[in-house]
Amino acid sequence: MADRWAIIAEERGERPFNSDSPCSCATKKAQSDYDPNCPFCPGAERRTTPAVEIVALKENALSVPSERRAPDDFEFIADPTPDTRERRKWFLRVVGNMYPILSMGDSNASLRADLSGAFAQFLAEPNAFYRTETAFGRHEVVIDSDRHCRGWSEMTSLEIKLAFRVFRSRLRVMRDIGEFAYAFVFKNVGESAGASQPHTHCQLTANVSLPPELNAELRRLDEFTRASGVRSYWRELVANELRYGRRVVFDTERFLAYCPYASRSPMQIEICPRFDGAFEDYADAELDELAELAREVVALLQRAKTVYLPTDSRPLDYNVFQRNAPYRASAPFADALKAFRPRWVITPTLVKKAGFELGCGLDVNPISPETAAARLRDVL
Numbered sequence: 046m047a048d049r050w051a052i053i054a055e056e057r058g059e060r061p062f063n064s065d066s067p068c069s070c071a072t073k074k075a076q077s078d079y080d081p082n083c084p085f086c087p088g089a090e091r092r093t094t095p096a097v098e099i100v101a102l103k104e105n106a107l108s109v110p111s112e113r114r115a116p117d118d119f120e121f122i123a124d125p126t127p128d129t130r131e132r133r134k135w136f137l138r139v140v141g142n143m144y145p146i147l148s149m150g151d152s153n154a155s156l157r158a159d160l161s162g163a164f165a166q167f168l169a170e171p172n173a174f175y176r177t178e179t180a181f182g183r184h185e186v187v188i189d190s191d192r193h194c195r196g197w198s199e200m201t202s203l204e205i206k207l208a209f210r211v212f213r214s215r216l217r218v219m220r221d222i223g224e225f226a227y228a229f230v231f232k233n234v235g236e237s238a239g240a241s242q243p244h245t246h247c248q249l250t251a252n253v254s255l256p257p258e259l260n261a262e263l264r265r266l267d268e269f270t271r272a273s274g275v276r277s278y279w280r281e282l283v284a285n286e287l288r289y290g291r292r293v294v295f296d297t298e299r300f301l302a303y304c305p306y307a308s309r310s311p312m313q314i315e316i317c318p319r320f321d322g323a324f325e326d327y328a329d330a331e332l333d334e335l336a337e338l339a340r341e342v343v344a345l346l347q348r349a350k351t352v353y354l355p356t357d358s359r360p361l362d363y364n365v366f367q368r369n370a371p372y373r374a375s376a377p378f379a380d381a382l383k384a385f386r387p388r389w390v391i392t393p394t395l396v397k398k399a400g401f402e403l404g405c406g407l408d409v410n411p412i413s414p415e416t417a418a419a420r421l422r423d424v425l
Protein backbone atom coordinates (compact mmCIF):
# COMPACT_ATOMS: atom_id res chain seq x y z
CA MET A 46 0.00 0.00 0.00
CA ALA A 47 3.01 2.28 0.40
CA ASP A 48 3.77 2.04 -3.35
CA ARG A 49 7.11 0.38 -2.71
CA TRP A 50 8.49 -2.64 -4.55
CA ALA A 51 10.41 -5.65 -3.33
CA ILE A 52 12.38 -8.30 -5.19
CA ILE A 53 11.74 -11.81 -3.89
CA ALA A 54 15.00 -13.70 -4.48
CA GLU A 55 14.87 -16.94 -2.52
CA GLU A 56 17.99 -18.34 -4.16
CA ARG A 57 19.98 -15.59 -2.41
CA GLY A 58 19.09 -16.85 1.04
CA GLU A 59 19.18 -20.57 1.56
CA ARG A 60 19.16 -19.87 5.25
CA PRO A 61 16.32 -17.61 6.30
CA PHE A 62 18.20 -16.32 9.33
CA ASN A 63 21.57 -15.32 7.97
CA SER A 64 22.27 -12.29 10.09
CA ASP A 65 25.94 -11.51 10.46
CA SER A 66 25.35 -8.67 12.84
CA PRO A 67 27.90 -8.24 15.61
CA CYS A 68 26.97 -9.98 18.82
CA SER A 69 26.31 -7.70 21.74
CA CYS A 70 27.84 -8.75 25.05
CA ALA A 71 24.65 -7.62 26.74
CA THR A 72 22.67 -10.18 24.79
CA LYS A 73 25.23 -12.94 25.15
CA LYS A 74 25.19 -13.18 28.89
CA ALA A 75 22.23 -14.61 30.71
CA GLN A 76 20.01 -11.83 31.96
CA SER A 77 18.55 -11.50 35.42
CA ASP A 78 15.52 -9.36 36.21
CA TYR A 79 17.68 -6.52 37.50
CA ASP A 80 20.91 -4.83 36.42
CA PRO A 81 22.34 -2.24 38.82
CA ASN A 82 24.05 -0.44 35.91
CA CYS A 83 20.89 -0.11 33.81
CA PRO A 84 19.27 3.35 33.55
CA PHE A 85 15.85 1.77 32.92
CA CYS A 86 15.81 -0.51 36.00
CA PRO A 87 14.00 0.59 39.20
CA GLY A 88 16.22 2.74 41.39
CA ALA A 89 17.89 4.54 38.45
CA GLU A 90 15.03 7.00 37.83
CA ARG A 91 17.35 10.00 38.13
CA ARG A 92 19.35 8.79 35.13
CA THR A 93 16.41 9.51 32.80
CA THR A 94 14.23 12.57 32.38
CA PRO A 95 11.34 12.69 34.91
CA ALA A 96 8.45 10.34 34.14
CA VAL A 97 5.55 11.87 32.19
CA GLU A 98 3.38 8.81 32.94
CA ILE A 99 3.69 5.87 35.30
CA VAL A 100 1.68 2.68 35.71
CA ALA A 101 1.18 1.75 39.36
CA LEU A 102 -0.99 -0.64 41.33
CA LYS A 103 -4.25 0.93 42.49
CA GLU A 104 -4.19 1.54 46.23
CA ASN A 105 -7.04 -0.94 46.71
CA ALA A 106 -5.18 -3.67 44.77
CA LEU A 107 -1.96 -3.61 46.79
CA SER A 108 -2.91 -6.83 48.56
CA VAL A 109 -3.70 -8.76 45.34
CA PRO A 110 -1.01 -11.47 44.93
CA SER A 111 1.21 -10.80 41.93
CA GLU A 112 0.09 -13.93 40.05
CA ARG A 113 -3.57 -12.85 40.31
CA ARG A 114 -3.15 -9.25 39.18
CA ALA A 115 -5.08 -8.09 36.11
CA PRO A 116 -4.70 -4.91 34.02
CA ASP A 117 -7.68 -3.33 35.80
CA ASP A 118 -5.74 -3.49 39.10
CA PHE A 119 -3.44 -0.79 37.73
CA GLU A 120 -3.82 2.94 37.22
CA PHE A 121 -2.19 5.11 34.59
CA ILE A 122 -0.93 8.32 36.16
CA ALA A 123 -0.13 11.02 33.59
CA ASP A 124 2.05 13.96 34.62
CA PRO A 125 2.80 12.51 38.06
CA THR A 126 3.90 15.00 40.71
CA PRO A 127 7.45 14.67 42.11
CA ASP A 128 5.88 13.23 45.27
CA THR A 129 3.93 10.59 43.30
CA ARG A 130 7.02 9.69 41.30
CA GLU A 131 8.94 9.25 44.53
CA ARG A 132 6.27 7.42 46.51
CA ARG A 133 4.57 5.06 44.04
CA LYS A 134 6.19 1.86 42.83
CA TRP A 135 6.07 1.88 39.03
CA PHE A 136 5.58 -1.14 36.77
CA LEU A 137 5.82 0.75 33.47
CA ARG A 138 7.23 4.20 33.02
CA VAL A 139 7.22 6.79 30.21
CA VAL A 140 9.97 9.42 29.97
CA GLY A 141 11.03 12.06 27.45
CA ASN A 142 13.85 10.77 25.24
CA MET A 143 17.19 12.32 26.27
CA TYR A 144 18.41 12.14 22.69
CA PRO A 145 15.26 12.92 20.71
CA ILE A 146 14.78 12.50 16.97
CA LEU A 147 12.04 15.13 17.16
CA SER A 148 12.06 17.87 19.73
CA MET A 149 10.02 20.75 21.09
CA GLY A 150 13.12 22.24 22.66
CA ASP A 151 12.69 20.91 26.18
CA SER A 152 12.14 17.19 26.72
CA ASN A 153 11.13 17.89 30.33
CA ALA A 154 8.37 20.31 29.34
CA SER A 155 5.00 19.32 30.69
CA LEU A 156 2.59 18.41 27.93
CA ARG A 157 -0.12 20.17 29.88
CA ALA A 158 1.67 23.48 29.44
CA ASP A 159 0.43 25.87 26.78
CA LEU A 160 2.33 24.72 23.72
CA SER A 161 0.89 27.19 21.25
CA GLY A 162 3.99 29.40 21.47
CA ALA A 163 6.29 26.48 20.78
CA PHE A 164 4.21 25.33 17.83
CA ALA A 165 4.09 28.86 16.44
CA GLN A 166 7.86 28.87 16.31
CA PHE A 167 7.84 25.83 14.06
CA LEU A 168 8.59 27.38 10.70
CA ALA A 169 9.78 25.97 7.43
CA GLU A 170 12.83 27.97 6.50
CA PRO A 171 12.56 29.14 2.89
CA ASN A 172 15.54 28.44 0.74
CA ALA A 173 15.84 28.58 -3.04
CA PHE A 174 17.87 25.41 -3.46
CA TYR A 175 17.81 23.22 -0.35
CA ARG A 176 14.72 22.64 1.77
CA THR A 177 15.15 22.80 5.51
CA GLU A 178 12.58 22.15 8.20
CA THR A 179 12.95 21.94 11.94
CA ALA A 180 12.54 18.36 13.21
CA PHE A 181 9.76 19.47 15.50
CA GLY A 182 7.74 17.05 17.58
CA ARG A 183 7.74 14.81 20.60
CA HIS A 184 9.87 11.74 21.34
CA GLU A 185 9.21 9.54 24.35
CA VAL A 186 10.57 6.28 25.72
CA VAL A 187 8.15 3.72 27.14
CA ILE A 188 9.99 1.45 29.59
CA ASP A 189 7.50 -1.36 29.12
CA SER A 190 8.61 -3.52 32.04
CA ASP A 191 10.30 -2.86 35.38
CA ARG A 192 12.16 -6.16 34.87
CA HIS A 193 15.48 -6.14 33.06
CA CYS A 194 14.19 -8.38 30.28
CA ARG A 195 14.96 -8.12 26.60
CA GLY A 196 11.69 -7.76 24.75
CA TRP A 197 8.10 -8.82 24.24
CA SER A 198 8.69 -12.58 24.10
CA GLU A 199 10.19 -12.47 27.63
CA MET A 200 7.33 -10.41 29.05
CA THR A 201 4.34 -11.76 30.95
CA SER A 202 0.80 -11.58 29.63
CA LEU A 203 0.03 -8.86 32.18
CA GLU A 204 3.10 -6.80 31.26
CA ILE A 205 2.35 -6.79 27.54
CA LYS A 206 -1.31 -5.87 28.16
CA LEU A 207 -0.24 -2.96 30.35
CA ALA A 208 2.24 -1.90 27.66
CA PHE A 209 -0.47 -1.69 25.01
CA ARG A 210 -2.68 0.26 27.40
CA VAL A 211 0.16 2.74 27.89
CA PHE A 212 0.54 3.05 24.11
CA ARG A 213 -3.18 3.88 23.85
CA SER A 214 -2.89 6.35 26.71
CA ARG A 215 0.13 8.19 25.27
CA LEU A 216 -1.27 8.23 21.73
CA ARG A 217 -4.47 9.76 23.12
CA VAL A 218 -2.37 12.45 24.81
CA MET A 219 -0.66 13.22 21.50
CA ARG A 220 -3.99 13.27 19.62
CA ASP A 221 -5.64 15.53 22.19
CA ILE A 222 -2.84 18.10 22.00
CA GLY A 223 -4.36 18.80 18.59
CA GLU A 224 -1.18 20.02 16.88
CA PHE A 225 0.30 16.72 15.75
CA ALA A 226 -0.53 15.12 12.41
CA TYR A 227 0.81 11.70 13.32
CA ALA A 228 2.14 9.71 16.25
CA PHE A 229 3.21 6.10 16.45
CA VAL A 230 5.01 3.52 18.59
CA PHE A 231 8.08 1.53 17.62
CA LYS A 232 10.45 -0.89 19.28
CA ASN A 233 14.06 -1.90 18.55
CA VAL A 234 15.35 -5.07 20.21
CA GLY A 235 19.03 -6.01 19.97
CA GLU A 236 22.06 -4.16 18.73
CA SER A 237 21.59 -5.02 15.05
CA ALA A 238 18.04 -3.66 15.27
CA GLY A 239 19.33 -0.33 16.55
CA ALA A 240 18.64 -0.71 20.28
CA SER A 241 21.02 1.27 22.46
CA GLN A 242 19.77 -0.21 25.75
CA PRO A 243 19.32 -3.94 26.46
CA HIS A 244 16.40 -3.31 28.88
CA THR A 245 13.08 -3.69 27.03
CA HIS A 246 11.61 -0.37 25.89
CA CYS A 247 9.53 1.16 23.13
CA GLN A 248 9.59 4.63 21.68
CA LEU A 249 6.87 6.99 20.59
CA THR A 250 7.22 9.96 18.30
CA ALA A 251 4.69 12.62 17.36
CA ASN A 252 5.19 14.68 14.19
CA VAL A 253 3.56 17.92 13.12
CA SER A 254 3.72 16.88 9.47
CA LEU A 255 2.79 13.55 7.92
CA PRO A 256 5.78 11.23 7.28
CA PRO A 257 6.33 10.23 3.60
CA GLU A 258 5.22 6.58 4.11
CA LEU A 259 1.87 7.75 5.45
CA ASN A 260 1.37 10.28 2.67
CA ALA A 261 2.08 7.51 0.16
CA GLU A 262 -0.36 5.11 1.82
CA LEU A 263 -3.20 7.67 1.88
CA ARG A 264 -2.56 8.48 -1.78
CA ARG A 265 -2.64 4.78 -2.72
CA LEU A 266 -5.78 4.15 -0.64
CA ASP A 267 -7.44 7.05 -2.45
CA GLU A 268 -6.33 5.78 -5.88
CA PHE A 269 -7.44 2.23 -5.06
CA THR A 270 -10.92 3.32 -3.99
CA ARG A 271 -11.36 5.53 -7.05
CA ALA A 272 -10.18 2.80 -9.46
CA SER A 273 -11.93 -0.20 -7.90
CA GLY A 274 -15.00 1.24 -6.19
CA VAL A 275 -14.09 -0.86 -3.13
CA ARG A 276 -14.45 1.42 -0.12
CA SER A 277 -12.27 -0.45 2.39
CA TYR A 278 -8.92 -1.66 1.12
CA TRP A 279 -8.01 -3.22 4.46
CA ARG A 280 -11.29 -5.10 4.86
CA GLU A 281 -10.73 -6.46 1.36
CA LEU A 282 -7.13 -7.37 2.17
CA VAL A 283 -8.11 -9.34 5.29
CA ALA A 284 -10.77 -11.21 3.29
CA ASN A 285 -8.26 -11.93 0.52
CA GLU A 286 -5.60 -13.21 2.90
CA LEU A 287 -8.11 -15.47 4.66
CA ARG A 288 -9.34 -16.82 1.31
CA TYR A 289 -5.82 -17.45 0.02
CA GLY A 290 -4.53 -18.65 3.38
CA ARG A 291 -0.91 -19.32 2.45
CA ARG A 292 0.46 -16.14 4.07
CA VAL A 293 -1.63 -16.37 7.27
CA VAL A 294 0.19 -17.20 10.51
CA PHE A 295 -2.40 -16.44 13.22
CA ASP A 296 -6.13 -15.87 12.81
CA THR A 297 -7.81 -14.65 15.99
CA GLU A 298 -11.30 -13.33 16.66
CA ARG A 299 -10.40 -9.69 16.02
CA PHE A 300 -6.97 -9.74 14.29
CA LEU A 301 -5.04 -11.41 11.50
CA ALA A 302 -1.26 -11.95 11.56
CA TYR A 303 0.25 -12.70 8.17
CA CYS A 304 3.43 -12.35 6.14
CA PRO A 305 2.57 -9.41 3.86
CA TYR A 306 2.40 -9.89 0.11
CA ALA A 307 5.74 -8.91 -1.49
CA SER A 308 7.31 -8.40 1.96
CA ARG A 309 10.40 -6.25 1.81
CA SER A 310 12.11 -8.21 4.61
CA PRO A 311 12.34 -11.96 5.33
CA MET A 312 9.95 -13.39 7.94
CA GLN A 313 8.20 -10.05 8.36
CA ILE A 314 4.77 -10.30 10.00
CA GLU A 315 1.99 -7.73 9.96
CA ILE A 316 -0.96 -7.70 12.37
CA CYS A 317 -4.11 -6.14 10.92
CA PRO A 318 -7.40 -5.69 12.79
CA ARG A 319 -10.55 -7.31 11.39
CA PHE A 320 -12.54 -4.21 12.35
CA ASP A 321 -12.42 -0.50 11.52
CA GLY A 322 -11.45 2.15 14.03
CA ALA A 323 -8.56 4.15 15.43
CA PHE A 324 -6.09 2.48 17.78
CA GLU A 325 -6.68 5.26 20.32
CA ASP A 326 -10.36 4.18 20.50
CA TYR A 327 -9.77 0.44 21.01
CA ALA A 328 -11.75 -1.12 23.86
CA ASP A 329 -9.79 -2.95 26.57
CA ALA A 330 -10.74 -6.38 25.19
CA GLU A 331 -9.49 -5.45 21.71
CA LEU A 332 -6.27 -4.10 23.15
CA ASP A 333 -5.68 -7.20 25.31
CA GLU A 334 -6.16 -9.53 22.34
CA LEU A 335 -3.76 -7.47 20.22
CA ALA A 336 -1.15 -7.40 23.01
CA GLU A 337 -1.24 -11.19 23.46
CA LEU A 338 -1.02 -11.72 19.72
CA ALA A 339 1.97 -9.37 19.38
CA ARG A 340 3.73 -11.31 22.14
CA GLU A 341 2.92 -14.63 20.44
CA VAL A 342 4.24 -13.39 17.09
CA VAL A 343 7.59 -12.35 18.58
CA ALA A 344 7.83 -15.60 20.55
CA LEU A 345 7.11 -17.58 17.37
CA LEU A 346 9.83 -15.74 15.44
CA GLN A 347 12.25 -16.41 18.27
CA ARG A 348 11.29 -20.11 18.26
CA ALA A 349 11.67 -20.29 14.47
CA LYS A 350 15.20 -18.94 14.78
CA THR A 351 16.18 -21.70 17.21
CA VAL A 352 14.67 -24.32 14.88
CA TYR A 353 16.07 -23.06 11.57
CA LEU A 354 19.38 -21.73 12.91
CA PRO A 355 20.20 -24.11 15.76
CA THR A 356 23.91 -23.26 15.75
CA ASP A 357 23.27 -19.55 16.35
CA SER A 358 22.45 -19.20 20.04
CA ARG A 359 22.00 -15.43 19.96
CA PRO A 360 18.51 -14.19 20.73
CA LEU A 361 16.52 -12.71 17.85
CA ASP A 362 16.99 -9.03 17.08
CA TYR A 363 13.89 -7.36 15.65
CA ASN A 364 12.07 -4.13 15.00
CA VAL A 365 8.40 -3.47 15.61
CA PHE A 366 6.56 -0.45 14.33
CA GLN A 367 3.00 0.61 14.38
CA ARG A 368 1.47 1.87 11.16
CA ASN A 369 -0.96 4.12 12.96
CA ALA A 370 -3.70 6.17 11.37
CA PRO A 371 -2.81 9.83 10.93
CA TYR A 372 -4.69 12.20 13.24
CA ARG A 373 -5.63 14.30 10.26
CA ALA A 374 -5.24 14.31 6.52
CA SER A 375 -5.48 17.06 3.94
CA ALA A 376 -8.70 17.44 1.96
CA PRO A 377 -8.24 14.97 -0.92
CA PHE A 378 -7.39 12.15 1.49
CA ALA A 379 -10.13 12.58 4.10
CA ASP A 380 -12.06 9.56 2.75
CA ALA A 381 -8.88 7.50 2.50
CA LEU A 382 -8.26 8.18 6.18
CA LYS A 383 -11.68 6.69 7.03
CA ALA A 384 -10.62 3.42 5.35
CA PHE A 385 -7.33 3.27 7.23
CA ARG A 386 -6.71 0.42 9.66
CA PRO A 387 -3.81 0.65 12.14
CA ARG A 388 -1.36 -2.26 11.86
CA TRP A 389 1.69 -3.54 13.72
CA VAL A 390 4.68 -4.73 11.70
CA ILE A 391 7.29 -7.05 13.24
CA THR A 392 10.54 -7.41 11.29
CA PRO A 393 13.37 -9.74 12.37
CA THR A 394 16.78 -8.20 11.66
CA LEU A 395 18.12 -10.82 9.26
CA VAL A 396 19.51 -8.99 6.25
CA LYS A 397 21.33 -5.73 5.70
CA LYS A 398 20.60 -3.28 2.96
CA ALA A 399 23.55 -3.29 0.56
CA GLY A 400 24.61 -1.44 -2.57
CA PHE A 401 21.83 -2.74 -4.81
CA GLU A 402 19.06 -1.89 -2.35
CA LEU A 403 20.55 1.53 -1.55
CA GLY A 404 21.20 2.36 -5.20
CA CYS A 405 17.84 1.25 -6.57
CA GLY A 406 15.50 1.84 -3.66
CA LEU A 407 14.40 -1.77 -4.23
CA ASP A 408 14.53 -4.26 -1.36
CA VAL A 409 15.70 -7.82 -1.98
CA ASN A 410 13.95 -10.45 0.14
CA PRO A 411 15.63 -13.89 0.21
CA ILE A 412 12.52 -15.69 1.47
CA SER A 413 9.04 -15.28 0.02
CA PRO A 414 6.20 -14.45 2.42
CA GLU A 415 4.47 -17.70 1.44
CA THR A 416 7.54 -19.75 2.40
CA ALA A 417 8.02 -17.68 5.58
CA ALA A 418 4.43 -18.24 6.71
CA ALA A 419 4.68 -22.00 6.01
CA ARG A 420 7.88 -22.27 8.06
CA LEU A 421 6.37 -20.28 10.92
CA ARG A 422 3.19 -22.40 10.94
CA ASP A 423 5.43 -25.50 11.01
CA VAL A 424 6.99 -24.46 14.34
CA LEU A 425 3.73 -23.30 15.91
Ligand SMILES: [Zn+2]
Nearest residue numbers: 083086193244
Ligand atom coordinates in the same frame (compact mmCIF):
# COMPACT_ATOMS: atom_id res chain seq x y z
ZN1 LIG B 1 17.30 -2.72 33.24
